[in-house]
Amino acid sequence: DLEALEHEGQEYIKTLDVATGFRRNRASLAEWAYTSNITKENEERKIHIQLEISKEDKVAWEETKMYKWQDFQDLSLRRMFKKYSQLGASALPDDKYKKFMQVISDMESNYATAKICSYKNESKCDLSLEPDITEIFSKSQDPEELKHTWVQWHRAAGAPARDNFTEYVQLDNEAAQLNDFKNVADWWLSEYEVPDFEAQIAALWEDVKPLYQQLHAYVRKRLRDKYGDQVVSARGPIPAHLLGNMWAQTWSNIESFTRPYPDKKEMDVTQAMKDQNYTALKMFQMSDEFFRSLNLTAMPELFWKNSIIEKPSDRDMVCHASAWDFFDGKDFRVKMCTSIDAEYLETVHHEMGHVQYYLQYKHQPVIFRAGANPGFHEAVGDTIALSVSSPKHLRRVGLSNGEAEDDQTEINQLYKMGIDKIVFLPFAYTLDLFRYGVFRGTTAPEDYNCHYWNLRESLQGMEPPVNRTEEDFDAAAKYHVSADVEYARYYVSFIIQFQFHRALCQLAGEYVPEDFTKKLVDCDIYQSVAAGNALSNMLKMGSSKPWPDAMEALTGQRLMSADGLLEYFRPLHEWLQAENQRTGEHIGWEPSKMQYC
Ligand SMILES: C=C(C[SeH])C(=O)N1CCC[C@H]1C(=O)O
Numbered sequence: 001d002l003e004a005l006e007h008e009g010q011e012y013i014k015t016l017d018v019a020t021g022f023r024r025n026r027a028s029l030a031e032w033a034y035t036s037n038i039t040k041e042n043e044e045r046k047i048h049i050q051l052e053i054s055k056e057d058k059v060a061w062e063e064t065k066m067y068k069w070q071d072f073q074d075l076s077l078r079r080m081f082k083k084y085s086q087l088g089a090s091a092l093p094d095d096k097y098k099k100f101m102q103v104i105s106d107m108e109s110n111y112a113t114a115k116i117c118s119y120k121n122e123s124k125c126d127l128s129l130e131p132d133i134t135e136i137f138s139k140s141q142d143p144e145e146l147k148h149t150w151v152q153w154h155r156a157a158g159a160p161a162r163d164n165f166t167e168y169v170q171l172d173n174e175a176a177q178l179n180d181f182k183n184v185a186d187w188w189l190s191e192y193e194v195p196d197f198e199a200q201i202a203a204l205w206e207d208v209k210p211l212y213q214q215l216h217a218y219v220r221k222r223l224r225d226k227y228g229d230q231v232v233s234a235r236g237p238i239p240a241h242l243l244g245n246m247w248a249q250t251w252s253n254i255e256s257f258t259r260p261y262p263d264k265k266e267m268d269v270t271q272a273m274k275d276q277n278y279t280a281l282k283m284f285q286m287s288d289e290f291f292r293s294l295n296l297t298a299m300p301e302l303f304w305k306n307s308i309i310e311k312p313s314d315r316d317m318v319c320h321a322s323a324w325d326f327f328d329g330k331d332f333r334v335k336m337c338t339s340i341d342a343e344y345l346e347t348v349h350h351e352m353g354h355v356q357y358y359l360q361y362k363h364q365p366v367i368f369r370a371g372a373n374p375g376f377h378e379a380v381g382d383t384i385a386l387s388v389s390s391p392k393h394l395r396r397v398g399l400s401n402g403e404a405e406d407d408q409t410e411i412n413q414l415y416k417m418g419i420d421k422i423v424f425l426p427f428a429y430t431l432d433l434f435r436y437g438v439f440r441g442t443t444a445p446e447d448y449n450c451h452y453w454n455l456r457e458s459l460q461g462m463e464p465p466v467n468r469t470e471e472d473f474d475a476a477a478k479y480h481v482s483a484d485v486e487y488a489r490y491y492v493s494f495i496i497q498f499q500f501h502r503a504l505c506q507l508a509g510e511y512v513p514e515d516f517t518k519k520l521v522d523c524d525i526y527q528s529v530a531a532g533n534a535l536s537n538m539l540k541m542g543s544s545k546p547w548p549d550a551m552e553a554l555t556g557q558r559l560m561s562a563d564g565l566l567e568y569f570r571p572l573h574e575w576l577q578a579e580n581q582r583t584g585e586h587i588g589w590e591p592s593k594m595q596y597c
């Protein structure tokens with residue numbers, strides 16, 4: 001009878017979940033061994049183990065499909081079966097799966113080991129992305145040096161990936177079809193469990209676009225003031241190499257010479273960190289202490305023992321920051337090449353947010369040890385970092401001696417946050433709109449770069465510093481494209497982290513709507529157990545419930561909404577509108593004169 005069948009299903013899934021934990025642990029250890037020490041031998045070992053595990057997963061999948069789980073009464077049991085019914089890329093035949101792993105590995109190792117020659121010293125050709133190229137983009141104010149570095153990086157990290165990427169798209173789409181999806185775009189979108197997710201992110205962009213266009217216009221004017229109208233036009237897109245970041249995804253590095261009120265004392269956090277001899281370890285200990293102040297979980301001993309937080313000098317490593325769950329309830333790690341500056345302090349909190357999520361849901365069945373949706377996982381650390389980057393907190397920890405807030409310093413602060421958070425949205429949206437088109441076949445390989453730059457221009461108001469052709473493949477010069485990492489998760493994160501921040505600030509008594517002594521921009525939830533407990537209640541759920549339930553547990557809302565972000569930045573939006581009116585700056589951008597199609 002149904003009762004007995006369901007009980008049998010419960011027993012089966014429990015055993016499968018334990019076996020899956022062991023398989024994921026083995027896969028993560030092999031992946032870690034390779035990405036922390038890039039050698040042919042470690043790559044072959046990784047792929048061999050991935051292939052073995054995919055065979056075991058396939059056998060389990062055949063058995064799981066035999067259960068009539070759709071009729072089970074227990075909602076959680078049904079949800080576990082539903083998730084285990086999706087096999088993933090392992091559904092490919094062995095030879096194709098092996099090829100699929102190989103092409104991704106080749107793209108990722110090309111990206112991780114790419115080197116370029118210095119602009120100032122053409123014979124110095126050992127510059128890597130971290131720390132060398134990142135340092136140039138954060139400091140140089142020489143458009144020619146930035147142009148050289150941009151072109152060389154895109155030539156070294158992007159173009160070589162084109163053929164591997166085309167093969168990866170074909171194989172990934174085959175895997176999607178074997179998982180009953182039309183293509184990978186639909187597979188990626190299904191992770192968000194709402195039928196109109198693509199429409200939702202389009203609507204969110206419409207909500208934020210007016211604010212972005214005002215900020216874009218203001219920054220273009222300040223860049224034109226600095227570099228002249230031969231480098232930055234009055235009404236066109238902004239050249240993509242001038243924003244302080246290789247992908248122009250956040251513009252924090254040009255804050256010092258574009259801030260609204262330059263004579264206001266700036267709080268140079270990076271300088272303060274250097275003056276106080278900050279180390280990578282101290283940055284991680286600071287972050288751990290913040291989480292503990294919220295009554296959340298301390299990093300376990302193994303974390304401090306096994307993590308790699310500084311770039312090794314004796315081997316190649318994937319430096320792109322990452323957090324790792326080894327699915328044994330004990331082993332959690334971060335791997336990153338930390339530099340001592342404000343931007344990396346943010347990244348440390350970002351990664352520690354991932355590990356805190358792992359710790360909060362480690363009691364869940366393995367299959368539920370994931371974010372409520374991928375965006376939730378990206379939002380945890382950033383939400384904490386919104387408190388850490390408040391003037392109040394920076395003063396608290398001695399990283400700023402800025403005066404108390406007045407209207408002008410508040411605008412400067414909102415501007416500093418805006419060129420990090422607002423400008424990121426069109427970049428993130430572009431990256432996966434581009435890949436949705438590729439997976440759906442509306443963007444063919446001969447159109448990769450043309451379509452990529454069409455999106456960059458129309459959504460982000462960016463243009464390449466030099467003409468582009470289909471000899472280039474600029475999308476792959478971004479880690480996530482070369483490493484097969486979906487990106488809409490970050491777009492979601494940059495929207496919902498303001499919903500989370502607002503809810504936590506209210507719980508902490510740090511934010512009271514309409515009370516001007518308790519403004520959102522000044523909120524710091526540090527040491528608030530009430531806020532921490534609410535956050536913990538959401539994180540403990542993992543992916544055991546649809547994400548609107550998790551969102552509701554913390555914020556009372558069941559939808560993503562830009563209202564948190566728009567409320568946070570309202571004073572800045574008003575200031576930008578007045579300022580652009582005053583200077584007569586054109587809002588938006590006319591078509592670029594650069595050739596890329
Ligand atoms: C720090 C990570 C690892 Se999940 C990252 O890739 N991030 C964090 C913010 C956006 C995105 C990026 O660097 O492009």
Ligand SMILES: [Zn+2]
Nearest residue numbers: 350354377378
């Ligand atoms: Zn992340």
